[in-house]
Amino acid sequence: MxxxxxxxxxxxxxxxxxxxxxxxxxxxxxxxxxxxxxxxxxxxxxxxxxxxxxxxxxxxxxxxxxxxxxxxxxxxxxxxxxxxxxxxxxxxxxxxxxxxxxxxxxxxxxxxxxxxxxxxxxxxxxxxxxxxxxxxxxxxxxxxxxxxxxxxxxxxxxxxxxxxxxxxxxxxxxxxxxxxxxFGVPPEKVIDVQALAGDSVDNVPGIPGIGVKTGAQLITEYGDLETLLSRAGEIKQTKRREKLIEFADQARISRELVTLxxxxxxxxxxxxxAVREPDPGAVVGFLKAMEFTTLTRRVASDLEADAEAIEPVPVAVEGWEAPAADGGGAAAAAAGDGAATPGMRAAAAADAVRAVAIDPSAYETVTTLDRLDAWIAQAREHGVVAVDTETTSLLAMSADLVGISLALEPGRACYIPVGHRASDGFDFDGDGIAQLDRAEVVERLKPMMEDPSVLKVGQNFKYDWLIFIRQGICPAPVDDTMLISYALDSGRGGHGMDELSERHLGHKPIPFKEIAGSGRQQVTFDLVPVDKATAYAAEDADVTLRLWLALKPRLAAEGKTAVYETLERPMVAVLGEMERAGVQVDRNVLSRLSHDFAQGMARLEAEIHELAGESFNVGSPKQLGEILFGKMGLEGGRKTKTGAWGTGADVLETLAAQGHDLPLKVLEWRQLSKLKSTYTDALPGYIDGEERVHTSYSLAATSTGRLSSSEPNLQNIPVRTEAGRKIRTAFVAPRGAKLVSADYSQIELRVLAHMADIPELKQAFADGLDIHAMTASEIFSVPIEGMDPMVRRRAKAINFGIIYGISAFGLANQLSIPREEAADYIKRYFERFPGIRDYMEGTKAFCREHGYVETLFGRRCHFPNINVKHPSERAFNERAAINAPIQGTAADIIRRAMIRMADALEEAKLKARMLLQVHDELIFEAVDEEVDRTIETAVTIMERAAEPAMTLKVPLKVDARAAENWEEAH
DNA sequence: AAGTCTTCGTA
DNA sequence: GTACGAAGACTTC
Missing domain, CATH: 3.40.50.1010 (5'-nuclease)
Incomplete structure (x- = not known):
């Protein structure tokens, strides 16, 4: 003391x-x-x-x-x-x-x-x-x-x-x-709610199936925990009642645990x-020793002490060892300007951004050309402006522009309405609303939006980019706060604006629902009153600007500038163009397939009902479980955590293999049902007036750097089964053109061979060998010539398993073999390729120590749960950590190829357009006479995509071909 | 109407 | 065993 x-x-x-x-x-x-x-x-x-x-x-x-x-x-x-x-x-x-x-x-x-x-x-x-x-x-x-x-x-x-x-x-x-x-209850009842809801972080059990929401409602209704537990029998909902009775004691223990x-x-x-005045020597000396320059200055002035005269007080540090001289600090300091490091400037920036409160009622609605010009002039003077568009739809390709918001400094933002309509049903063209003409606003904004000296900052800017492009504006240069966050914090949570705002600014933006309603009453943004729209829209621009101020400095501080500049930022325009192009889809093919699938389903359904001896919903796993394991009394055990019968494909396959006809027919029915509902019925709804489908790619949805595709997802179009492949014939090229598909061969295994530096694998790829056959030959000691296809299949499963962070359990499942046998395969594999085991162990150790792993190109993937105690959860994280650098490096490589592709095609004077990306495959549209040269260009760019940043120790191989439709081109 | 679970399509 | 998104069933409000 x-x-x-x-x-x-x-x-x-x-x-x-x-x-x-x-x-x-x-x-x-x-x-x-x-x-x-x-x-x-x-x-x-x-x-x-x-x-x-x-x-x-x-x-x-x-x-x-x-x-x-x-x-x-x-x-x-x-x-x-x-x-x-x-x-x-x-x-x-x-x-x-x-x-x-x-x-x-x-x-x-x-x-x-x-x-x-x-x-x-x-x-x-x-x-x-x-x-x-x-x-x-x-x-x-x-x-x-x-x-x-x-x-x-x-x-x-x-x-x-x-x-x-x-x-x-x-x-x-x-x-x-x-x-x-x-908590939904006053403070004195918080412990009762916590007793019900439990807490997974503190391992307080609570009652399964009850969270804070339900817990609060129950406590409000019954008054307190004991009353609730004693009257649990009165609860109407069956599941809830049973859980409350079964876990009553667990709730009582939980209440004791959370009671302070x-x-x-x-x-x-x-x-x-009692507060005591600190000794200036001690406190300033400590802050100096920590090298907190700003805080030192602040405290010295508060205490009226002379900071210069006070020596740093040496502080003993436990649990840390200084690295040898010339550590990482030097690189960070080199980028600094004087005393502060980039890290400190980043921290200071984050503090400053938090300092100004967010007040949605303080924004300006721009309704005159004078005010519009004033904002534009200030944006040009300022050099940085956050921009956000409001539209009538989440689908950028069909959304109409309703308004634009700008932000220059924290708290200084405006909204420019251009497409609002009154919601009374009479004012269809918005004549009765004070707003500027859309075309005029676009025309005046355009020079600033395209001015190379004004940086436009957006959140998920690909969306706004598409809206602007469709208005004839090509925004540049741009920064995207979502992508900055992704480059910095992948694996640490989502990158949507609301989430980032809460995480970095401690502010919850106005929910869209609050101004536009939800469900049946939801209206499009053009029907939102302009004053409400201003609060919402300008706040978005304000928040975006603040996020940029808080996050951008971290790129340099954390060494992620290159990742952002070379792998993220350029993708905005590349993907924007691809989404805008879309791919042509033949709705007649889909409609014919839908009809065929429906007929097949009807036939199977009748047969299934016949076999079951009663009519039931084949699509209901619950009813199917009752039929199979209840009525028919088949062996197959309960599974899922909710206590329902498991009826997954693996279970049905096992039953089918025992000679039961019904599960086999259910499997066939499910396949057709899936194809029909997910593809042949759903896809036509996405076809636009030009017969084309425009997917939306997300750049920040995965933890590894892969893209994701949605509305519709064009990265999971069937290919494995005959029936499924037919769907690909609906993806076509226009008359006089072909679809070109170019895909990397074994890119992840090649990346692994490089990163783990395995001589045999490198040699095999250099020689162009069949890698699975070679693996089989090595671990099972059989010649490649005349190899049993089953042996090769086993080796192939092992190779995939390695990429996924293999476990005996998983491999056994994949190959339907006993776990001991799978464990033996893995053992033999590691004996033959000890370098792979070393690499995997090294990756795990690195991740345990640092909490993240990195790809070859520096993309960082965080694993905050890598050190949890729970064995299976930790093992899951370890497998993901092994997979991330491999999957992520492959993702980086195809990103590099895509970024260069547009220029390369233009330079080769080709009209071909890149349309789709499916992780290791790019699909183009090329006019007939340019097909060969398009293939040549695409293959060259893709095979050299790692260079010059990286010289891989294995060659990258790309296969490409062209055809009328995607099925034949693939 | 909204959220969760189960299943299944892709690399 | 990794990474995703979509649909239908089911549950609860």
């Missing part, structure tokens, strides 16, 4: 303000919410420490309500074991180990607390939360005001008159209203927390 105040502490009284900081909670939250930051001189991770010190300084200057604390303490957890483990041994049992770069910061934060001369409290056997509950009760009973610095929902039960929580990271006070919003103990025999009296 630090120096005691000279006079004896006086008891707390009314008028005192006690601030209790949940130190342990803060550390984890700050670590994840704030940008990673390292000490410039040696790379010591200090992001959470920086956030913590900033928070302390702000609090000591003036808390957010403008009142300084009279008493202040930081409370920490003592150790993992608490009295709760005696009640329930599994409590917090699956907490992951803290990340490597957080460990040294635990000690540093305690050092910080001491340096600031603030009370620092922990106590064996109790969690920080219990100590907080106890001190809060004592202070409140003494008449003092209590503020708890935390956003932990477990502390929300303490909120009451005189006790509030304060989330300093979001600058938000949590009072009774906020608790009610979060407010009568801990505390060792430190609350009076001792």
């Amino acid at each position: 630090n120096d005691k105040a000279s006079s004896a502490p006086r008891p707390l009284t009314a008028g005192d303000r006690l601030y209790l900081i949940d130190g342990s909670g803060y550390i984890f939250r700050a670590y994840h919410a704030l940008p990673a930051l390292t000490r410039k001189s040696d790379g010591l991770p200090v992001g959470a420490v920086h956030g913590f010190c900033g928070m302390l300084i702000k609090l000591l200057r003036d808390a957010s309500n403008g009142e300084k604390p009279t008493h202040l303490a930081v409370i920490f957890d003592h150790s993992a074991e608490t009295f709760r483990n005696a009640i329930y041994p599994e409590y917090k049992a699956q907490r992951p180990e803290p990340p490597e770069d957080l460990i040294p910061q635990f000690g540093l934060i305690r050092e910080a607390v001491r340096a600031f001369n603030v009370a620092c409290v922990d106590q064996e056997g109790y969690e920080a939360d219990d100590l907080i509950a106890t001190y809060a009760r004592q202070a409140r009973e003494a008449g003092a005001e209590v503020h708890i610095i935390s956003s932990d929902k477990d502390l929300m039960q303490l909120v009451r008159p005189g006790v509030t929580m304060l989330d300093t990271m979001k600058d938000k006070t949590i009072g009774e209203a906020e608790v009610l919003e979060k 103990k407010d009568d801990v025999p505390v060792e430190e009296p609350v009076e001792d927390f």
Whole structure:
């Protein structure tokens, strides 16, 4: 403990303000919410420490309500074991180990607390939360005001008159209203809801199938947990009633686990927390040692101390070793401009963006040409402008422009309505609404939107790009906050605007539903009143700009500029063009197939009902399960976690193999049903007036760098079965042209051979051998000549398994062999190719240590759950971590090819257009006389796509051919 | 009307 | 065993 105040502490009284900081909670939250930051001189991770010190300084200057604390303490957890483990041994049992770069910061934060001369409290056997509950009760009973610095929902039960929580990271006070919003019940009933809902993070079991929503509703209805449990028999919903009865005791234990103990025999009296003036030498010395230049300056000036004269105070660091000289810090520092590192500038930028509150009522609606010109002029002067379009549809290819919003600085944004209509049903052309003419607005915006010196910032800009292109504007240059986030944080959560706003700005944007309604009452944006539209649309531009300010500096700080600039940003226009082109689809082919499939289904259905002896819905797994395992009494066991009979294809196949006719016919029926509903019936709905279908590609939907395709998904058009392949004949080229398909051969195995550096595999690819036959020959010691196809098939399954992070269980499933046999194959494979095993182990170890893996081109994929305790979940993460660099590198390579393709085709004076991408395949449309040269160009670009950034140790091979339709071209 | 589960199509 | 998206059934509101 630090120096005691000279006079004896006086008891707390009314008028005192006690601030209790949940130190342990803060550390984890700050670590994840704030940008990673390292000490410039040696790379010591200090992001959470920086956030913590900033928070302390702000609090000591003036808390957010403008009142300084009279008493202040930081409370920490003592150790993992608490009295709760005696009640329930599994409590917090699956907490992951803290990340490597957080460990040294635990000690540093305690050092910080001491340096600031603030009370620092922990106590064996109790969690920080219990100590907080106890001190809060004592202070409140003494008449003092209590503020708890935390956003932990477990502390929300303490909120009451005189006790509030304060989330300093979001600058938000949590009072009774906020608790009610979060839990649906007032604070005193929070523990009852938690007892029902449980908590997977703390491993509080709760009652299965009941979440916060249902829990709150039940508690509201019955008053409290005990009443609910004793009257559980009255519940109408069967499943819910049974669960409540079955797991009643589990709920009672859960309630004990979440109830905070407010009568801990505390060792430190609350009076001792009276705020004390820090010693300038200690606190400035500490901040200097951390190399927090801005904070040092701020504190020195607050304390009227001369920062220059104070030496850094050496701080011992536990749990971290400085790298040898010339570590990563040097590279980061090289990009800096003076004292601050890019990391610190990135952190400062994120702080600054949070500083200005978001106020949707403060935006301007632009309805005169003068104001429009003024905004355009300011955008040009400013050099950066966030842009967002509002339209009538999520489908960019058929959406009509309704308005445009611009943002120049945080809080300074406008909305330009151009296509609103009154919703009374009479004003069809919008004459009655004050808005500018669309064509005129477009014409005036165009020069600025195309001005190379004005950067246009968007969120998911491919959408807006398509809208602008269709208006005759070709926006450039552009930045996309969604793609910046994707380059930085893939695997750490989604990249949609609302999610990013909540994550980085602590702000929840107005939901679309709130202004346009939902369900039956939902209206298109053109029918939204202009004032509401302004609040919504301008806020989007404002948020986009703030996200850009917060995220863009991180690219340089985290070394991801090249990934963003070479693999992400150029894709906006490339995919935009592909989506705009679309692919021609012959609706007559689809309609004929639909008819054929329907006939086949009807025939099978009759046969199935005959075999079952009754009529039932073949498409219902539930009814089918009843027939198979109930009525017919077949062996096959329960499966799914909800307790239903499993009727997956594998189960039905097993039954069919035993000679049962019904499951076989169900399998055939399902195949036809799938093809009909998903493809032949659904696709015609996407065909436009030009007979073409325009899919939408998502650049940020996968964790690995692959694209995804939706509305419709053209990356899962059938190919494996004869019936399915017929659907591909509906994808055609226009008269006088052909479809060209070019696909990489074995790209993932080639990538693996390069990355793991396996001599035999490299040689095999160099020699153009059949890689699966070669693998089979190596591990089963059989000659390639005259090989049994079954042996090759086994080797092929192993090769795929390797890419997926093989497990004996999975391989056994794939090959329908016993697990022991599969384990034996894997063992033999690794004996023959030890380099693959080393590579896989190396990848896992790297991921465990860093929390991410990277592709050859530097794309980072995060795995926040790689270190969880639960064995099968961890194994799942490990397999994904092994797969990600392989799948991701292949994805990077085809992206590079696609980005170069447009220029290459143009340079070769070819009219061919790239239409589709299916992970390792590109589909083009080329006029008949240019087919050969298109193939030549496409193959060359694709095979050389890794160069010059990377020289692969194996050649890339591309097969390409042309035909009238996709089936024949593939 | 909205959300979850199951199944199945692709690389 | 990896990565996705879509459809229908089912459940609950």
